[in-house]
Amino acid sequence: MRTVGLIVEYNPFHNGHLYHLRQSRKITEAEAVVAVMSGHFLQRGEPALLDKWTRTRMALAGGCDLVIELPCAYATQAAEWFAFGAVSLLEATGVVDAFCFGTESGELAPLLQAAELTAKESPEFKAILKRRLQDGGSYPGAYSAAVSDYLAERGHASAANFPFAMPNHTLGLHYLIALNRIGGTMKPYTIAREKAQYNQTTATDSRIASATAIRKMLLEERTLEAAGPYVPESTYRFLREEWLAGRCPVSWDNYARPLLHAIVTRSAEQLAELRELNEGLEHRIRNALPKLDGLRFEELLEALKTKRYTRTKLQRALLSVLLGHAKADFTAEKLAAGVEYIRVLGFTGKGRQLLRRMRDAAALPVLLSAARPPRPYPYLELDVRATGAYMLDLPGGGAAPALFRDFTDKPVAMP
Amino acid sequence: MRTVGLIVEYNPFHNGHLYHLRQSRKITEAEAVVAVMSGHFLQRGEPALLDKWTRTRMALAGGCDLVIELPCAYATQAAEWFAFGAVSLLEATGVVDAFCFGTESGELAPLLQAAELTAKESPEFKAILKRRLQDGGSYPGAYSAAVSDYLAERGHASAANFPFAMPNHTLGLHYLIALNRIGGTMKPYTIAREKAQYNQTTATDSRIASATAIRKMLLEERTLEAAGPYVPESTYRFLREEWLAGRCPVSWDNYARPLLHAIVTRSAEQLAELRELNEGLEHRIRNALPKLDGLRFEELLEALKTKRYTRTKLQRALLSVLLGHAKADFTAEKLAAGVEYIRVLGFTGKGRQLLRRMRDAAALPVLLSAARPPRPYPYLELDVRATGAYMLDLPGGGAAPALFRDFTDKPVAMP
Numbered sequence: 001m002r003t004v005g006l007i008v009e010y011n012p013f014h015n016g017h018l019y020h021l022r023q024s025r026k027i028t029e030a031e032a033v034v035a036v037m038s039g040h041f042l043q044r045g046e047p048a049l050l051d052k053w054t055r056t057r058m059a060l061a062g063g064c065d066l067v068i069e070l071p072c073a074y075a076t077q078a079a080e081w082f083a084f085g086a087v088s089l090l091e092a093t094g095v096v097d098a099f100c101f102g103t104e105s106g107e108l109a110p111l112l113q114a115a116e117l118t119a120k121e122s123p124e125f126k127a128i129l130k131r132r133l134q135d136g137g138s139y140p141g142a143y144s145a146a147v148s149d150y151l152a153e154r155g156h157a158s159a160a161n162f163p164f165a166m167p168n169h170t171l172g173l174h175y176l177i178a179l180n181r182i183g184g185t186m187k188p189y190t191i192a193r194e195k196a197q198y199n200q201t202t203a204t205d206s207r208i209a210s211a212t213a214i215r216k217m218l219l220e221e222r223t224l225e226a227a228g229p230y231v232p233e234s235t236y237r238f239l240r241e242e243w244l245a246g247r248c249p250v251s252w253d254n255y256a257r258p259l260l261h262a263i264v265t266r267s268a269e270q271l272a273e274l275r276e277l278n279e280g281l282e283h284r285i286r287n288a289l290p291k292l293d294g295l296r297f298e299e300l301l302e303a304l305k306t307k308r309y310t311r312t313k314l315q316r317a318l319l320s321v322l323l324g325h326a327k328a329d330f331t332a333e334k335l336a337a338g339v340e341y342i343r344v345l346g347f348t349g350k351g352r353q354l355l356r357r358m359r360d361a362a363a364l365p366v367l368l369s370a371a372r373p374p375r376p377y378p379y380l381e382l383d384v385r386a387t388g389a390y391m392l393d394l395p396g397g398g399a400a401p402a403l404f405r406d407f408t409d410k411p412v413a414m415p
Numbered sequence: 416m417r418t419v420g421l422i423v424e425y426n427p428f429h430n431g432h433l434y435h436l437r438q439s440r441k442i443t444e445a446e447a448v449v450a451v452m453s454g455h456f457l458q459r460g461e462p463a464l465l466d467k468w469t470r471t472r473m474a475l476a477g478g479c480d481l482v483i484e485l486p487c488a489y490a491t492q493a494a495e496w497f498a499f500g501a502v503s504l505l506e507a508t509g510v511v512d513a514f515c516f517g518t519e520s521g522e523l524a525p526l527l528q529a530a531e532l533t534a535k536e537s538p539e540f541k542a543i544l545k546r547r548l549q550d551g552g553s554y555p556g557a558y559s560a561a562v563s564d565y566l567a568e569r570g571h572a573s574a575a576n577f578p579f580a581m582p583n584h585t586l587g588l589h590y591l592i593a594l595n596r597i598g599g600t601m602k603p604y605t606i607a608r609e610k611a612q613y614n615q616t617t618a619t620d621s622r623i624a625s626a627t628a629i630r631k632m633l634l635e636e637r638t639l640e641a642a643g644p645y646v647p648e649s650t651y652r653f654l655r656e657e658w659l660a661g662r663c664p665v666s667w668d669n670y671a672r673p674l675l676h677a678i679v680t681r682s683a684e685q686l687a688e689l690r691e692l693n694e695g696l697e698h699r700i701r702n703a704l705p706k707l708d709g710l711r712f713e714e715l716l717e718a719l720k721t722k723r724y725t726r727t728k729l730q731r732a733l734l735s736v737l738l739g740h741a742k743a744d745f746t747a748e749k750l751a752a753g754v755e756y757i758r759v760l761g762f763t764g765k766g767r768q769l770l771r772r773m774r775d776a777a778a779l780p781v782l783l784s785a786a787r788p789p790r791p792y793p794y795l796e797l798d799v800r801a802t803g804a805y806m807l808d809l810p811g812g813g814a815a816p817a818l819f820r821d822f823t824d825k826p827v828a829m830p
């Protein structure tokens with residue numbers, strides 16, 4: 001059973017995702033789809049719109065056969081570690097033959113070429129990267145620029161002109177670098193993203209809108225119906241269910257109070273022990289607080305933003321505070337050791353067959369819940385903690401038993 | 416101007432406090448009263464019913480002339496450090512001639528005798544204390560029993576029979592031990608508590624009820640009027656103001672959610688870095704959470720209580736989690752160094768005269784707010800953090816500027 005792997009957030013699963021999924025199956029000639037999906041907190045340092053079990057239902061109804069969780073230790077990181085965690089998990093299943101990601105251009109060759117040259121991070125490349133970082137600006141921007149510089153210096157003029165800085169090119173490059181580093185055997189593919197660009201905030205097509213645009217309808221316009229045309233019927237049904245139960249949409253605003261609590265009850269030294277809090281950001285955050293007029297997340301973010309501290313960088317830092325992510329648990333050494341287990345969030349009938357094959361094929365233990373793992377896994381514990389925090393301040397107020405759904409919930413099973 | 420010092424929580428200021436204040440002035444022949452008052456969190460590990468500025472107004476209206484703050488680093492501790500912080504602050508003002516505390520018996524002699532013998536904590540006394548602690552039970556209980564044993568062994572049979580274990584005898588003993596240790600010059604006095612015993616939960620007199628009984632009326636019966644007969648008219652007026660503004664009564668239930676957040680987002684190791692979390696209590700707390708049905712503080716407390724972990728011990732531990740009190744900031748060495756400043760919360764005209772005398776007489780810098788201290792004071796920062804946490808989850812939802820009232824509020828000034 002030829003199988004394709006996808007790396008997803010599904011926040012929420014929409015028609016663009018459906019298109020990507022179907023195209024991925026088609027070009028890889030796959031019969032089954034495995035998705036590695038982020039849990040309750042996402043790459044841009046934000047809470048997911050809906051809990052991970054609901055998003056798993058959307059994924060399975062949309063055509064995935066097996067959904068496994070990307071631990072928040074990787075899911076909430078910049079491209080490098082995000083990509084490393086996701087690609088190595090797909091590879092570790094032992095059943096994924098190909099993986100396919102969306103890009104702005106749909107061109108794989110320049111990304112492959114760049115990945116091959118930069119994967120080893122030679123001293124020359126590192127020197128260029130350092131120079132670019134000194135120019136200021138964000139890390140991903142500097143990285144992309146360094147890749148272009150490096151390719152140009154080595155005579156790959158046409159590849160050097162490739163727009164590596166586009167968000168999905170950056171991610172794609174890091175997927176390929178990760179694949180290279182772990183010596184993975186999955187065959188990479190890319191598909192041009194259709195119609196809606198990543199991050200685009202308004203719908204431009206009658207059926208396709210970016211997840212950002214859809215979230216905007218739900219969060220800012222507070223209308224569920226507006227999202228209808230842009231999501232599969234199944235997504236709409238699950239969205240509606242959660243909406244009516246008052247548990248959706250979830251946004252940073254639900255966590256403004258616990259975030260402020262987590263800040264005001266820490267000394268600068270305690271804050272500086274948390275990941276993403278570097279170079280005095282802990283002081284900047286503490287100093288911003290007394291100037292706030294209200295308790296809204298957006299106001300805090302505005303007060304902190306500079307050219308150097310982008311929205312994403314700040315959101316990740318604030319998420320680290322919200323979740324109490326100690327730097328000591330996120331060292332490059334620990335992250336490079338990779339995920340130590342495969343956590344299953346849901347499966348279809350075909351997914352069940354994959355799981356059966358994984359008994360022999362998988363390189364890591366397969367877990368059906370966070371309860372009673374064969375031994376303690378630090379990243380699993382971080383996910384349990386993330387779920388606790390996520391559930392505690394859901395719209396409408398979390399219920400106590402929900403805090404530990406990681407222990408009690410079985411994977412979502414669909415026909 | 417002969418001045419008497421009092422050690423108070425005023426939670427809230429009631430007729431019993433008024434009686435104690437007047438008696439204290441009378442027996443010490445004092446013209447002025449200085450109160451060292453706990454801030455937003457109290458000795459039993461609880462938030463105060465009303466913020467510290469409102470309680471300062473009650474104190475000044477009730478007859479205090481100068482109110483200074485006992486930092487939460489001492490205010491939320493067991494008798495030993497609580498007493499040490501309070502007594503050394505009163506002594507440091509340089510203007511307090513006598514201090515007077517309420518006890519169950521009103522007898523000073525046995526307490527003085529015991530304090531003199533135990534203040535040095537001789538190896539013999541320590542051995543007895545260790546033996547008593549091994550019998551199980553709480554630390555204060557073991558300490559009182561050890562004092563009796565020690566006195567009996569040294570032939571002070573009648574003093575040995577004194578009920579040291581009664582809560583105000585325990586506190587009183589530690590006030591005297593602290594005075595002895597710092598070589599203080601204030602003359603100690605005690606007054607028998609009238610009518611309402613400490614902790615008594617129901618009103619037994621038409622005008623006197625314990626603070627516990629009054630809090631019960633406000634918190635459980637949710638009636639302000641019931642408290643009327645037991646508090647001075649001024650207290651009632653301030654209580655009513657806060658009640659109508661929706662900022663009172665404050666209880667642990669207001670902090671259940673941030674407390675749970677602070678627990679679920681910490682690893683066992685991170686919890687164990689907080690003070691009062693010893694001997695595996697961090698595991699007990701983490702294990703209790705998945706079994707909760709709701710998000711009420713009382714339910715968590717019930718789930719944790721054992722003979723060994725008393726309500727007070729647990730409340731102090733949970734408060735340490737809520738406020739992020741690192742063990743490293745509460746070492747015996749740091750606490751023994753004492754408070755480094757005198758923080759003024761309010762004064763009357765007479766208090767202003769005392770402050771003028773304190774310019775020369777005080778052993779420590781006098782601060783009128785937490786803004787711009789002459790140098791950073793760790794305990795002052797802990798108080799700023801405690802105010803932030805207290806204000807953030809006030810009934811009705813705290814407002815952002817209120818989080819930093821320690822920086823913005825001037826002392827309460829009354830005629």
